Amino acid sequence: MKSWKLEPLSDRRQTKEDNTFIGGKPKLPPDMPLPRCRLCGKELTFFFQVAFPQGHKWEKKSMAVFYCVEQWHDQYCIPELPHGPGLNKVDVTTDFLTQYQRNFQVLVFDTEKAVPVEDYQEKVAFRSITITQEDKTDGRWDMVMGGRPIWIMGQPEKPASVAGDKKPVLLLQVREDFKFPILPDAPKEADPFFPAKVSPFSWYNLFAGNRIYFWGGQGQEEEWVYVSVQK
Numbered sequence: 001m002k003s004w005k006l007e008p009l010s011d012r013r014q015t016k017e018d019n020t021f022i023g024g025k026p027k028l029p030p031d032m033p034l035p036r037c038r039l040c041g042k043e044l045t046f047f048f049q050v051a052f053p054q055g056h057k058w059e060k061k062s063m064a065v066f067y068c069v070e071q072w073h074d075q076y077c078i079p080e081l082p083h084g085p086g087l088n089k090v091d092v093t094t095d096f097l098t099q100y101q102r103n104f105q106v107l108v109f110d111t112e113k114a115v116p117v118e119d120y121q122e123k124v125a126f127r128s129i130t131i132t133q134e135d136k137t138d139g140r141w142d143m144v145m146g147g148r149p150i151w152i153m154g155q156p157e158k159p160a161s162v163a164g165d166k167k168p169v170l171l172l173q174v175r176e177d178f179k180f181p182i183l184p185d186a187p188k189e190a191d192p193f194f195p196a197k198v199s200p201f202s203w204y205n206l207f208a209g210n211r212i213y214f215w216g217g218q219g220q221e222e223e224w225v226y227v228s229v230q231k
């Protein structure tokens with residue numbers, strides 16, 4: 001598939017027209033509730049969302065990503081791996097997909113139905129994103145839609161299937177060590193490796209700063225997203 005380079009900018013405020021952005025208030029269909037952490041019950045933090053552009057296999061769809069920052073969930077700081085000999089040989093089943101999003105949630109919806117969630121308390125600072133179509137994929141880009149996977153551990157880990165779809169689509173990659181700057185009054189991210197058990201930094205990491213791969217599978221009635229990481 002073609003690739004689209006996504007460039008985050010801190011150039012302006014959020015508007016109702018933004019469909020691809022980091023932080024600020026999420027934009028969701030009115031009947032879609034804000035997700036909560038299934039492990040600690042706290043409201044998940046909105047990180048970013050992307051609207052897939054014309055020419056993308058998921059065009060007219062959007063994907064929004066939420067993650068629990070207020071509590072450290074040790075073994076789940078990165079997404080659970082399905083059992084099997086290696087991810088590139090594994091079928092990621094709908095049974096697995098319905099339960100593996102515990103301390104994070106990836107929501108998929110029709111872009112045209114989404115409206116800003118006005119009562120969401122912003123934590124990640126808003127950044128606009130510009131999208132440029134490219135004929136290559138560069139591992140230095142912060143985010144890329146489509147294109148080819150950049151494997152940083154050497155071995156390919158494309159799942160054999162997602163929700164029965166034997167041709168899962170590489171929806172998006174987020175570069176390793178990509179940081180999400182937060183607002184001054186946002187809580188610091190829970191992190192057991194600091195004495196105060198919270199990060200001293202004014203940004204959040206998503207999935208412990210791994211490179212993140214979002215895989216899309218077309219099920220019989222709905223779209224599914226499987227998230228894998230490498231570091």
Ligand SMILES: [Zn+2]
Pocket residue numbers: 037038039040041042068071073103
């Ligand atoms: Zn939690």
